[in-house]
Amino acid sequence: MTIESALYLIPVPLSDSPMEQVLPAPNAQIVGTLRHFIVENVRSARRFLKKCDPSIVIDELTFYELNRHTAPQEISGFLNPLRQGVPMGVISEAGCPAVADPGADVVAIAQQEGLKVVPLVGPSSILMGLMGSGFNGQSFAFLGYLPIDEAGRNKKLREMQQNIVRNHQTQIFIETPYRNNSLLNELMRVLPGHLKLCVASDITGERESIVTRSLKEWAHMKFDYNKVPTIFLLYQ
Amino acid sequence: MTIESALYLIPVPLSDSPMEQVLPAPNAQIVGTLRHFIVENVRSARRFLKKCDPSIVIDELTFYELNRHTAPQEISGFLNPLRQGVPMGVISEAGCPAVADPGADVVAIAQQEGLKVVPLVGPSSILMGLMGSGFNGQSFAFLGYLPIDEAGRNKKLREMQQNIVRNHQTQIFIETPYRNNSLLNELMRVLPGHLKLCVASDITGERESIVTRSLKEWAHMKFDYNKVPTIFLLYQ
Numbered sequence: 001m002t003i004e005s006a007l008y009l010i011p012v013p014l015s016d017s018p019m020e021q022v023l024p025a026p027n028a029q030i031v032g033t034l035r036h037f038i039v040e041n042v043r044s045a046r047r048f049l050k051k052c053d054p055s056i057v058i059d060e061l062t063f064y065e066l067n068r069h070t071a072p073q074e075i076s077g078f079l080n081p082l083r084q085g086v087p088m089g090v091i092s093e094a095g096c097p098a099v100a101d102p103g104a105d106v107v108a109i110a111q112q113e114g115l116k117v118v119p120l121v122g123p124s125s126i127l128m129g130l131m132g133s134g135f136n137g138q139s140f141a142f143l144g145y146l147p148i149d150e151a152g153r154n155k156k157l158r159e160m161q162q163n164i165v166r167n168h169q170t171q172i173f174i175e176t177p178y179r180n181n182s183l184l185n186e187l188m189r190v191l192p193g194h195l196k197l198c199v200a201s202d203i204t205g206e207r208e209s210i211v212t213r214s215l216k217e218w219a220h221m222k223f224d225y226n227k228v229p230t231i232f233l234l235y236q
Numbered sequence: 237m238t239i240e241s242a243l244y245l246i247p248v249p250l251s252d253s254p255m256e257q258v259l260p261a262p263n264a265q266i267v268g269t270l271r272h273f274i275v276e277n278v279r280s281a282r283r284f285l286k287k288c289d290p291s292i293v294i295d296e297l298t299f300y301e302l303n304r305h306t307a308p309q310e311i312s313g314f315l316n317p318l319r320q321g322v323p324m325g326v327i328s329e330a331g332c333p334a335v336a337d338p339g340a341d342v343v344a345i346a347q348q349e350g351l352k353v354v355p356l357v358g359p360s361s362i363l364m365g366l367m368g369s370g371f372n373g374q375s376f377a378f379l380g381y382l383p384i385d386e387a388g389r390n391k392k393l394r395e396m397q398q399n400i401v402r403n404h405q406t407q408i409f410i411e412t413p414y415r416n417n418s419l420l421n422e423l424m425r426v427l428p429g430h431l432k433l434c435v436a437s438d439i440t441g442e443r444e445s446i447v448t449r450s451l452k453e454w455a456h457m458k459f460d461y462n463k464v465p466t467i468f469l470l471y472q
Binding site for chain 2: 009020021022023024025026096097098099100101103104105107108109110111112117118119121122123124126127128130131132133134135136137138139140141142143144169198203204208210211212213
């Protein structure tokens, strides 16, 4: 298989579900032809590549690590092979590169230089949480993490309420997994009980659960999302 | 294969690309076990089901049509088989059900009644456009169609600019495909030239093109997106 010179954006399973469950078959074939990878974490990228193709020779591959430790002035150099016509891949830790994950910086440079970018299909907890929530899919916003300081956080929660009521916009956000339960308790405490919260956790995993209830109803439920990758969605 | 009783949200290819290119293999297996489908359009759903499984007997299947012609009070009744423990599927015209497409209403009813909802992996032009744009994937909003009336449209464009500058939020929107070119011309005319526009068209199709340029640069480019399914993304 030969593939066109481009920057391939390669999704990775979200949980430990088998690759073939959540990725179209050609993804592994494309991955198998690539020799240069921009990755969030070299160890987990290697593990993913071995699963794509058990016969892959890792020592023949070149990895460029792109995460919060990477110096911004280094990033452009990663694309040198692509500038010479050699196809490259971008792999993040879980889910889709460049969405709630590093990768956007290097895609932006490729776009600036007119280098071709090709996203592949794969699981996204944001998108699948939204599908399963029953909330408005015609208008939605992903906000990333809420601010940590109390003032900023309360301001953000007020804005979210406004966007739900005025713009009918579904609000999607995440939390560090060990704080999931305390976030849920906070939402019940500070937001009106008629608002609906969808908690989508371990998507595509064995313990997948996507549950939409009013905050009033959540108050009567038993839950434990501690350390489980989870997406939160709010709507009315 | 037997599957758990749930409402399965079944993505469909975006263009005429072969199913196995863009859908994980188990999707077709799950579809093959279902007998009841809530669909946006019966004809295109039948065509998709035949591609999933050429031996499928369409006459043994029941279809419930959910689109803007469906009376709201009819929707709940569609879920009667699921209420009795029979798994059901939701299929939209293209892409992911309930995201920029009908389906959310019926998912909302299932959630209200505590019926299980399971989204499957598949292509989403919103998500893949965002991946390929190089724009901020930590904060983004999908706005659907812009308002048609001039006052509402100008107001929306101003809000989009504010959200880009103040909140660093990528703005994603769509247009009726035969108006793609005039939308692009309008954006060049009314927005500051330094803003960046990504035009992502025919995603996963043979003529896929994902191009990010400043509006100033777009003004010097030749383009024709007339009648091609296209997603527009704005950022700075």
